[in-house]
Amino acid sequence: MVEELNNQSAEKRQKEDERFMRLALQEAEEAGRLDEVPVGAVIVFQGSVIARGHNLCERLRDFTAHAEMQAFTSASEFLGGKFLDKCTLYVTLEPCPMCAGAGFWTRIGRIVYGAQDLKRGYKRWGVLQAKEGHGGQVGENGLLHPKTEVHSGVLEEECAQLLKEFFIKKRNKLQN
Numbered sequence: 705m706v707e708e709l710n711n712q713s714a715e716k717r718q719k720e721d722e723r724f725m726r727l728a729l730q731e732a733e734e735a736g737r738l739d740e741v742p743v744g745a746v747i748v749f750q751g752s753v754i755a756r757g758h759n760l761c762e763r764l765r766d767f768t769a770h771a772e773m774q775a776f777t778s779a780s781e782f783l784g785g786k787f788l789d790k791c792t793l794y795v796t797l798e799p800c801p802m803c804a805g806a807g808f809w810t811r812i813g814r815i816v817y818g819a820q821d822l823k824r825g826y827k828r829w830g831v832l833q834a835k836e837g838h839g840g841q842v843g844e845n846g847l848l849h850p851k852t853e854v855h856s857g858v859l860e861e862e863c864a865q866l867l868k869e870f871f872i873k874k875r876n877k878l879q880n
């Protein structure tokens with residue numbers, strides 16, 4: 705019975721994660737339309753979206769204008785406080801070290817991301833730190849707040865595909 709309930713709530717959570725990731729994907733598509741690297745994010749508090757963001761580095765000529773940074777700022781503004789420990793960040797791509805660091809400061813409760821970023825993602829840095837023995841057992845959550853829960857791979861294919869298509873288009877444009 706308990707197991708059945710657990711399964712039900714896990715299933716419910718997965719459905720909810722996919723629903724919010726679709727909204728993050730819409731944000732990513734919007735970035736793509738603006739010729740920005742298509743990454744999108746939404747922040748959810750008590751079942752509602754309170755902040756949205758998409759990558760705007762080109763438009764703002766600012767490398768801190770990642771989707772997550774925009775979403776963190778507007779979520780804090782919405783809640784009237786710096787801490788986001790009761791919020792979930794949905795983002796289409798694994799956060800970079802800068803955004804993971806901002807996530808640390810906001811104490812974001814949960815991060816759900818779609819595609820992996822093996823080169824620039826934050827996870828790699830946690831692993832490197834652990835290998836070099838800095839801070840003892842850093843592990844792959846390294847740059848995040850220890851209480852932040854992470855769930856990856858939600859709509860991974862779709863999130864990755866959007867990025868892939870963007871870079872193929874970019875490359876073709878450069879060649880022509």
Ligand SMILES: [Zn+2]
Nearest residue numbers: 770800802803
């Ligand atoms: Zn970032």
